[in-house]
Amino acid sequence: MPSPLSIHLLHNSLRLHDNPPLHAISELPEPSTFISLYIVTSKSPFSQSSEVNKVNKSRANFCLESLEDFDSSLKAIGQRLVCLQSKDYETDSPDPDVEYAETLKAFVGQFPSTTDITIYYERETSAPTLRRWRMVLDEVVILSNVSTKLFETNNLHPLDHYLAKSKGSPPNSYGSFCKIFNSLAPPSPCLPTVTTLPPPPTLTSTKNNYDIPKLSDLENIDQTTGGSGSFAGGETEALKRLELTIVKNFDWAATFEKPKTSPNSLNPSTTLLSPYVKHGCISPRLFYHKLSEAYEKSTKPNSSPPVSLHGQLLWREYNYLHGYATPNFDRMVGNPSARQIQWDDDPALLKAWKDGNTGYPFIDAIMTQLNETGWIHHLARHMVACFLTRGDLYLSWEEGAKVFEERLVDADWSINNFNWQWLSCTAHFYQYFRCYSPIAFGKKTDPNGDYIRKWIPALAKMPKKYIYEPWEAPLVVQQAASCIVGEHYPSRIVENHTTTSKNNMSRIAESYKLHKEAVTAAAASSKKRKSSS
Incomplete structure (x- = not known):
């Protein structure tokens, strides 16, 4: 009779300290075997949502380094991390969640049906991961020799x-x-930090020996942004x-x-x-x-x-x-918390914002730092979120949330979507008349524009007087600074922030009015149906 096998299906607990599943496994009686398992999908590696197909190099590198560090810690106590790459298994679904579940099922299938297998997994709270976990359980729990245990870890x-x-x-x-x-x-x-674990079982050999992949091994990683992050993972x-x-x-x-x-x-x-x-x-x-x-x-x-x-x-x-x-928390439609706002749709404006080419130096410096390092300060996130949505461009917060999900090392599904709803005044915060200025806000803490000079080299020689508004610099000043607006640095995509933001405030107010009328009408209709039934 094979020894019982415990599998810890890792997601957000890459640590030996304060790890409830690992702690429980460390106290199992002998004889038993153990696998610490992480699955990397080929469709959207390290993404929190199937709607975001490509995270950038900064996020991917951080995750890979965290896996390497965890593997080193396990090896120090006689274990190792088993890393599965879905591309090595017969999974042809375009859905990364199905791909994940089928990979796990194929891996578990290598063990004899007489092996009692217990899968230890972490409670998840975000809708995309809950969907994945349901698919996983549907795939493996139907196997007669598999049971599961759920733990709070996060x-x-x-x-x-x-x-x-x-x-x-x-x-x-x-x-x-x-x-x-x-x-x-x-x-x-x-x-307490785990110091002993049951030994691993004998595994069927694979081409990559269950090793952690290198960045170059991964498909569907955005290679155009990230890479110079400030965070060593683990x-x-x-x-x-x-x-x-x-x-x-x-x-x-x-x-x-x-x-x-x-x-x-x-x-x-x-x-x-x-x-x-x-x-x-x-x-x-x-x-x-x-x-x-x-x-x-x-x-x-x-x-x-x-x-x-x-x-x-x-x-x-x-x-x-x-x-x-909250249902449909990552979108406006079907989200009971969200006020319905008719945002504009302009791919060219969205691209200029994503690439840091808006013509507003503070906005562009923030987006450049994000694109190169995978991190920006929370108030910088506030600034660019307001600019994209209610402040200037009047584009949907959903588009901004996807960009942050792709490019922030610390993008967290619930926090990311909550903050985008908050900053766009879609939900949780409704003082739409309080608007961040892309000119005045940065001057409060960096009047000399050193942050802009670092991230926008074209503006490095621009005098302090014009660093936040280079379009105001006379041509002779632009020439002396080796930065002609429209040639070396983009012209503004919004001609006048003050006028535009005031116009957007009126649009938000009208959307609020229409939303309130729709909610009132829906409530009256519901009441009428109940009284007639």
Whole structure:
């Protein structure tokens, strides 16, 4: 009789510390065998949604480095990571979720039917991953020798605990959510780092020996953006950064206020831990508890939510809750939270924004940094999101969310879609008259334009007076700066921000009015149907 086999199907828990599935497996009685399994699809590797086919090199590199680091940690305790590439299996579905499920089924099928197999998997909260997990379970649970175990790995509390406190629906405000969070017990202590695991079984040999692929091996990666990112992937790097930014720098952590950080500083003014939390290289519970220790250790007045670092983790929970409980959360149509706005459709304007060719230096510098490194400050994200949507171009937030999903190393499905709805005034925030200026906003923290000079070399010699508005520079000044607008740097795609933004405010107001009328009419129709039945 073969030894029982446990398979940990990895997604967002690439770590040995505070890893509930791994901890449970480490305590299994002998004899048993174990496989730590990660599947890379050929259709959309490392994407969170089947609608986004190509992530860029920065995101792909971070994920590959995180897998390599996790594999090294496993090898140090006598195990290894088994990495499947769907292209090595007979999967011909155009749907990457079906491709994923069929790859797992084919892999499991190599073991004798007399082997008791238990698949340990992580609770997922985003709609695309929930769909994938359902397909996986449909494929493998029908096998008589396969069972599954579900674990919470990615939140401070199970999201259903919040819903139970809010009558099954996400609270409408962050403040209301914080009250729910504070009514619960503190997040559970972290589980100890795993130091022993059952041995691996004998596997059927493959062409690549189940090794982690190289970037050059992967299909459907956007090779035109990314590649010079500032993040080394993996748990090892995550714990180093946590030690440096939180444990050793406890006064800074305890007094951190996110709105006071700079969107255009050349040295980032935040923790830079978001990619590691997103990909499970660091446990959110560990982050939370290390912050609590920093607050206790510091003698300075602690900052509080929403601006504190604890507040940022609670914001993450709040966004996850909305993504988990709201149908069609990544789109406007069918999304009960979203106001229906008739956005424009202009591929040329969208491309100029994506490529950093809008003619507005602050916008273009931000998009260039994003395209080259895979990261931008949260206030920089606010700036370019407002510009794309209600501020200037009046294009759909859904298009912007897809670009961030493709290019941000830390793009997180629920947070990304929540923030795009927020910043476009589609949902969660409705003060559409509060608009970011692509000229004035950056000047507050970088009047000399050093950030622009770094990311837009064509403007490096432009005088400070014109760095945010090079079109205002006289021709002789442009010539002296070796930058003629329209030749060395693009002309503006929006002629006048002030006029355009005011016009867009009127359009948003009209959309709100029509949305309210539609909701009222639908409610009246529903009431009439009920009374006649």
